[in-house]
Amino acid sequence: MFDDTRLLDLTDLLREEFFTTLYIVGLTLLVGGLLGLALGLALSTTRRGGLLANRPVFVVLNLLVNFFRPIPFVIFIGAVQPFARVVVGTGIGEKAIIFAMTLAATFGISRIVEQNLVSVDPGVIEAARSMGAGRLRIVLTVLLPEALGPLILGYTFVVVAIIDMSAIAGAIGAGGLGAFALQYGWRQFDTVVTWTTVLIIVALVQIAQFAGNGLARKVMRR
Amino acid sequence: MPLVEIRDVRKEFPARSRGGSPTVAVDGVDLDVEAGEIFGIVGYSGAGKSTLVRLVNALEPATSGSIRVDGTEIVGLGERSLQRVRRDIGMIFQQFNLMNSRTVYGNIAFPLQVAGVPKSEHRKRISELLHFVGLADKALAYPDQLSGGQKQRVGIARALATSPKLLLADEATSALDPETTQEVLALLKQVNTELGITIVLITHEMEVIKTIADKVAVMEDGKVIEQGPVFDLFSRPQHPATRRFVSTLVADQPPERALQVLRERHDGRFVTLAFRDPAVRQSQVFAELISRDVAFELVYGGIEDIQGETFGNLTLSLTGDPTQVEAALGAVRALVDVREVAA
Numbered sequence: 001m002f003d004d005t006r007l008l009d010l011t012d013l014l015r016e017e018f019f020t021t022l023y024i025v026g027l028t029l030l031v032g033g034l035l036g037l038a039l040g041l042a043l044s045t046t047r048r049g050g051l052l053a054n055r056p057v058f059v060v061l062n063l064l065v066n067f068f069r070p071i072p073f074v075i076f077i078g079a080v081q082p083f084a085r086v087v088v089g090t091g092i093g094e095k096a097i098i099f100a101m102t103l104a105a106t107f108g109i110s111r112i113v114e115q116n117l118v119s120v121d122p123g124v125i126e127a128a129r130s131m132g133a134g135r136l137r138i139v140l141t142v143l144l145p146e147a148l149g150p151l152i153l154g155y156t157f158v159v160v161a162i163i164d165m166s167a168i169a170g171a172i173g174a175g176g177l178g179a180f181a182l183q184y185g186w187r188q189f190d191t192v193v194t195w196t197t198v199l200i201i202v203a204l205v206q207i208a209q210f211a212g213n214g215l216a217r218k219v220m221r222r
Numbered sequence: 223m224p225l226v227e228i229r230d231v232r233k234e235f236p237a238r239s240r241g242g243s244p245t246v247a248v249d250g251v252d253l254d255v256e257a258g259e260i261f262g263i264v265g266y267s268g269a270g271k272s273t274l275v276r277l278v279n280a281l282e283p284a285t286s287g288s289i290r291v292d293g294t295e296i297v298g299l300g301e302r303s304l305q306r307v308r309r310d311i312g313m314i315f316q317q318f319n320l321m322n323s324r325t326v327y328g329n330i331a332f333p334l335q336v337a338g339v340p341k342s343e344h345r346k347r348i349s350e351l352l353h354f355v356g357l358a359d360k361a362l363a364y365p366d367q368l369s370g371g372q373k374q375r376v377g378i379a380r381a382l383a384t385s386p387k388l389l390l391a392d393e394a395t396s397a398l399d400p401e402t403t404q405e406v407l408a409l410l411k412q413v414n415t416e417l418g419i420t421i422v423l424i425t426h427e428m429e430v431i432k433t434i435a436d437k438v439a440v441m442e443d444g445k446v447i448e449q450g451p452v453f454d455l456f457s458r459p460q461h462p463a464t465r466r467f468v469s470t471l472v473a474d475q476p477p478e479r480a481l482q483v484l485r486e487r488h489d490g491r492f493v494t495l496a497f498r499d500p501a502v503r504q505s506q507v508f509a510e511l512i513s514r515d516v517a518f519e520l521v522y523g524g525i526e527d528i529q530g531e532t533f534g535n536l537t538l539s540l541t542g543d544p545t546q547v548e549a550a551l552g553a554v555r556a557l558v559d560v561r562e563v564a565a
């Protein structure tokens with residue numbers, strides 16, 4: 001099987017696709033992370049008893065997230081294609097996949113953020129209020145720092161899911177390691193290419209996991 | 223003018239389910255807390271104690287009534303103004319409520335940041351506070367590296383950071399062992415006497431009230447059912463709930479079950495004598511009994527020292543000629559309160 005692999009001819013392409021994946025995943029993580037953080041903050045603070053308790057806002061946001069989050073990503077890509085055309089100007093390629101992934105990541109991350117923020121001890125929030133702190137200050141200097149450790153672990157978990165999503169990029173004509181493995185590995189019956197790509201993806205996930213765990217440990221001091 | 227003046231204050235929480243009736247947590251409370259005193263509030267779980275103090279720093283808005291803190295009416299004030307009011311009221315909590323993401327130093331710095339104290343002044347102020355609470359060497363420790371007593375000391379330092387006039391303590395010692403409780407109470411006493419800070423202290427333990435409070439209010443079902451100076455309330459409890467609280471500290475009359483056993487062992491007439499006038503000595507009372515040949519046995523009771531004054535309830539079994547017993551009791555009544563123990 002090592003005789004008829006085209007791996008060596010493909011190394012340049014592989015390197016290129018590797019960086020494409022990094023780019024797609026990185027951008028999704030950045031934009032989706034920020035939007036997810038904002039949405040998660042909104043969800044956790046507007047719920048009953050929250051700092052900005054507001055039932056109508058909570059109900060709408062909650063419904064929105066519940067509606068989009070369970071859609072399988074392959075279908076999700078197609079479903080949001082019309083929006084992609086409006087927002088990023090195209091329904092196919094790298095931009096479109098980043099758009100779809102960012103949207104999906106936003107919904108997913110928002111739940112993780114929400115879960116971690118509502119589990120912050122309400123007593124600590126109450127103490128901050130008793131000292132006369134305003135809401136924005138409490139969110140930024142109490143709520144987020146208190147939940148930082150679990151939030152980092154949550155993001156780490158999301159990284160894996162996003163790398164997973166990026167593999168489907170080929171479906172709408174975007175590149176990346178997933179598309180590469182499918183096209184040059186699986187379809188060409190080139191097991192070596194498939195497995196090389198797999199190993200690169202595994203390594204990527206491991207590095208992310210390792211970095212995330214380390215950072216979380218540092219933040220949580222254990 | 224009292225530092226805290228509470229008038230006819232009510233707090234309703236909306237019903238949890240549609241159609242349910244709202245919870246009335248505080249129901250028409252009047253209370254005055256004078257500057258410089260330690261004011262205790264006792265009551266069973268759910269009596270409305272926490273809700274009442276949380277109205278005082280407006281963590282919850284009162285439904286109706288008036289609350290004046292240092293002359294400022296706070297009912298109906300907007301959130302911005304309330305934040306300002308809260309900066310001048312310290313609060314400590316049963317579960318300490320420290321931020322685990324910050325060191326001891328960082329926790330105490332928080333109220334200073336909120337109050338806009340320039341950063342250059344933090345170090346000096348925090349070091350003063352840490353010395354005051356006896357934790358000068360723990361500035362860089364994280365809360366999870368401290369014992370419960372140490373955490374509460376940090377809580378106290380944090381609450382005092384902006385030099386408030388008023389400190390609210392909600393079950394501040396309830397999570398601590400008896401020895402640590404005494405240490406923290408001693409610190410609170412020091413806060414009161416050395417810094418002149420008025421303290422409102424919630425507890426369900428009469429021991430805490432006895433140790434440091436000057437005045438006490440008893441709450442039940444959202445109402446203050448009795449209030450006054452600690453010694454008065456301890457020695458002359460009027461309301462049954464107050465009696466129950468006082469009896470956790472000083473034995474009152476023997477309860478039903480104990481009484482049965484006592485009756486089997488003693489066949490005299492049971493009376494309970496309440497000693498509360500410091501001028502009356504027990505020996506005077508006993509002399510009256512002895513002079514009429516009334517034999518007595520002490521079957522139940524106890525004597526407590528409350529802030530230097532002694533009081534207690536002693537239940538005696540009296541035997542002797544019934545007319546002599548009656549005469550002796552007549553003389554004793556002139557000295558102390560005498561209550562018959564129901565047969």
Ligand SMILES: Nc1ncnc2c1ncn2[C@@H]1O[C@H](COP(=O)(O)OP(=O)(O)OP(=O)(O)O)[C@@H](O)[C@H]1O
Binds near residue numbers: 271
């Ligand atoms: N945020 C709230 N929403 C609804 N009901 C509340 C709320 N806070 C308190 N209550 C109700 O108000 C009543 C008084 O509660 P509160 O916490 O003031 O009692 P407490 O005397 O402090 O009791 P404990 O000794 O258990 O702390 C209770 O019936 C409680 O269920």
Ligand SMILES: [Mg+2]
Binds near residue numbers: 271272273392
């Ligand atoms: Mg309470």
